[in-house]
Amino acid sequence: MLLVTFLRAMLMGFSIAAPVGPIGTLCIRRTLTQGRAAGLATGLGAATADGVYGAIAAFGLTALTQALQGISLWTRLVGGLFLIVLGVRTLRAPAAGEGGTGEPVTRRGLVGAYLSTVGLTLTNPATIVSFLGIFAGLGVGAGEDAAPLTVLGVFLGSAVWWLGLTTVLGALRHRLPARALKAINLLSGLLIVGFGIWSLLSVFGL
Secondary structure: OHHHHHHHHHHHHHHHHOOOOHHHHHHHHHHHHHOHHHHHHHHHHHHHHHHHHHHHHHOOOHHHHHHHHHOHHHHHHHHHHHHHHHHHHHHHOOOOOHHHOOOOOOHHHHHHHHHHHHHHHHOOOHHHHHHHHHHHHHOOOOOOOHHHHHHHHHHHHHHHHHHHHHHHHHHHHOOOOHHHHHHHHHHHHHHHHHHHHHHHHHHOOO
């Protein structure tokens, strides 16, 4: 039974990570322009945040769930502004050179990529609603025995997606010409700004 719970939790983490949104766009852009390590740090930041929300749902922390939903407006506002700033910085950043070679990412840069993605993902409390719905749909139960395994499964399922995505993109990175990387940089920046504007509009019910 615990093995089934673990596998269901992995499926949950994978399915929540897979749809392309602002984090997926950011991960793709960083992998292609900065390298696989930067993309993977971004993905693991998202997986960590998914694990946090998975823990809230798995352990049945009702009060915390309600508190997160109560500050949803402010977190969407902060998250939207963060995305717009990030998108503008992406648009202004120079694309990597021919063949995907750019400046090497430092350890500090990797830590920054990880932490910024954790914060960006956590500023979307609506994610907790997704977890609660999927928990109910898959029949993943909470409880002292199942909850820790569920949280681990959510994290690993999300991490597997990001690992696979960055591995594939990392293999393609050196085959892309500078023109393609420049186009990816532009498209990524526009999409991230668009996600930020959409988040701000949702604050006002638009």
